[in-house]
Amino acid sequence: MGLKVQNVTKTFDDFVAIENVSFEVVDGEFVCLLGPSGCGKSTLLRLIAGLDKPTGGEIFLDGERIKGTGADRGFVFQEYALFPWRTVRRNIEFGLEIRKIAKEERRRISQKYINLVNLAGFENYRPRKLSAGMRQRVAIARALANDPKLLLMDEPFGALDAQTRNIMQEELLRIWSHAKKTVLFVTHSVDEAIFLADRIIVLSSSPGRIIEIRDVKIDRPRSRTSADASGIRDHILGLLALEINKVHK
Amino acid sequence: MKKKKSESTRTTSTVAVRLLSIFVFLLAWHLATYLLKGLPAPLETFQTFVKLIAKGAEGEPGLVGWTLQEHTLASIIRVLEGAGVGFAVALPLGILMGWSKYFEKFAGTMIEILRPIPPLAWIPLAFVIFMPFRGSTVMLAQIFVVFVGAFFPAVLNTVHGVRSVDKIYIDVARTLGASNAQILKKVVLPGALPSMITGIRIGLGVGWMCLVAAEMIGASTVGIGSFIWNMYTLGGRNAEIISGMIAIGIVGYAMNEGILFIERRLVRWG
Numbered sequence: 001m002g003l004k005v006q007n008v009t010k011t012f013d014d015f016v017a018i019e020n021v022s023f024e025v026v027d028g029e030f031v032c033l034l035g036p037s038g039c040g041k042s043t044l045l046r047l048i049a050g051l052d053k054p055t056g057g058e059i060f061l062d063g064e065r066i067k068g069t070g071a072d073r074g075f076v077f078q079e080y081a082l083f084p085w086r087t088v089r090r091n092i093e094f095g096l097e098i099r100k101i102a103k104e105e106r107r108r109i110s111q112k113y114i115n116l117v118n119l120a121g122f123e124n125y126r127p128r129k130l131s132a133g134m135r136q137r138v139a140i141a142r143a144l145a146n147d148p149k150l151l152l153m154d155e156p157f158g159a160l161d162a163q164t165r166n167i168m169q170e171e172l173l174r175i176w177s178h179a180k181k182t183v184l185f186v187t188h189s190v191d192e193a194i195f196l197a198d199r200i201i202v203l204s205s206s207p208g209r210i211i212e213i214r215d216v217k218i219d220r221p222r223s224r225t226s227a228d229a230s231g232i233r234d235h236i237l238g239l240l241a242l243e244i245n246k247v248h249k
Numbered sequence: 250m251k252k253k254k255s256e257s258t259r260t261t262s263t264v265a266v267r268l269l270s271i272f273v274f275l276l277a278w279h280l281a282t283y284l285l286k287g288l289p290a291p292l293e294t295f296q297t298f299v300k301l302i303a304k305g306a307e308g309e310p311g312l313v314g315w316t317l318q319e320h321t322l323a324s325i326i327r328v329l330e331g332a333g334v335g336f337a338v339a340l341p342l343g344i345l346m347g348w349s350k351y352f353e354k355f356a357g358t359m360i361e362i363l364r365p366i367p368p369l370a371w372i373p374l375a376f377v378i379f380m381p382f383r384g385s386t387v388m389l390a391q392i393f394v395v396f397v398g399a400f401f402p403a404v405l406n407t408v409h410g411v412r413s414v415d416k417i418y419i420d421v422a423r424t425l426g427a428s429n430a431q432i433l434k435k436v437v438l439p440g441a442l443p444s445m446i447t448g449i450r451i452g453l454g455v456g457w458m459c460l461v462a463a464e465m466i467g468a469s470t471v472g473i474g475s476f477i478w479n480m481y482t483l484g485g486r487n488a489e490i491i492s493g494m495i496a497i498g499i500v501g502y503a504m505n506e507g508i509l510f511i512e513r514r515l516v517r518w519g
């Protein structure tokens with residue numbers, strides 16, 4: 001069981017965004033999709049979410065073919081995309097409203113996730129009053145409150161400053177260990193991938209193809225500067241340098 | 250030690266400038282009465298204004314007998330009727346047009362053909378159309394003109410509002426499992442609300458201006474535009490004319506401020 005991406009290709013007119021990508025993610029796993037800008041990693045995530053349709057190939061979640069969007073796959077965008085007219089609580093309850101869950105139950109669930117992402121006390125704030133890090137916490141809570149099987153995250157910390165970003169990575173791992181979700185996380189930061197992932201899928205620049213799938217067998221909590229991490233970093237940076245040179249030639 | 254200007258002194262000086270503005274306006278008006286023979290002085294106009302509120306215009310039976318506020322209220326009701334029907338058509342239409350590219354092309358083409366026609370140019374046709382409704386022909390025509398005036402700003406602002414809802418909110422809603430109908434209700438409508446309210450505000454303003462002009466055409470007795478025109482027809486009622494104009498200005502201002510107030514209450518995230 002889990003996610004299975006099988007020979008997926010996506011083209012936009014003449015442009016091949018991703019080509020013949022296949023991989024699997026097992027339940028409870030934290031996998032990072034890593035690649036240079038424009039390698040189609042966000043495109044791949046949108047295909048799995050069902051926001052776009054693949055040109056070729058198929059995607060399965062728990063053996064079932066993905067045909068469109070569904071509440072079984074939560075999505076966290078880099079831009080947070082919080083509804084500005086809703087408070088923190090009502091943003092988090094959006095998916096529950098969609099599924100027509102009764103008000104008291106909605107309250108109970110939203111409070112649980114508000115506490116999980118450390119936003120107690122900010123329930124009635126509107127997004128514009130929150131810092132960038134807090135906004136992304138709300139977006140994560142909103143996706144989790146819907147109880148998806150799979151959490152898709154598209155460079156969620158890309159817009160945060162370095163300090164906040166580190167804190168949010170640690171927070172995400174804590175949340176992940178509590179919520180017990182499968183996570184597929186897109187990033188272009190090698191350090192971020194090594195800090196977070198059980199496995200890293202390295203994609204080539206356009207058209208995006210898988211060039212390596214690398215296990216990260218380092219116990220958590222991880223040090224960002226251990227010898228093991230450095231070894232993996234040097235190896236992956238070497239792969240990516242080849243890719244970037246390819247583009248510039 | 251010099252202190253920064255406090256909030257209260259700044260408000261006081263703003264009020265002073267506003268009072269000065271009104272004073273200079275009244276002074277200029279007063280001086281203008283020496284040059285323009287027909288123009289009544291501010292004080293005389295004020296006395297007439299008060300008298301019109303207390304007991305209405307004197308003279309000609311049939312044309313008089315209503316107080317200024319009765320005339321004004323009759324006009325306000327007509328504007329609300331015409332604009333209300335206009336909004337009831339314009340808002341759903343605008344949402345559909347913003348939602349569907351094809352419907353936008355379809356309805357948009359018709360709207361672009363009709364929009365350049367000034368609302369007042371519809372009056373003769375409206376008289377003809379509403380001729381079968383004896384007794385209410387004139388009033389129905391006036392309401393129709395308001396409808397035309399209020400409709401276009403409301404529909405165009407609604408289309409703009411729906412269009413400008415960021416696509417990412419729709420994507421987010423989809424990934425949370427929302428259907429098209431739920432997206433329309435929970436994402437597009439609240440997202441477009443500020444533009445829709447702006448459309449209503451502009452539509453009411455245009456409708457009000459159209460009504461006052463429409464009331465001056467065709468014989469009618471009650472309504473602020475009719476009042477002004479009838480005072481002009483009687484002759485020598487210049488202070489009454491200006492009093493009517495002042496009432497129009499007050500109502501127009503109050504409607505605009507009222508909608509802005511409602512907008513501030515409904516749109517707290519802006």
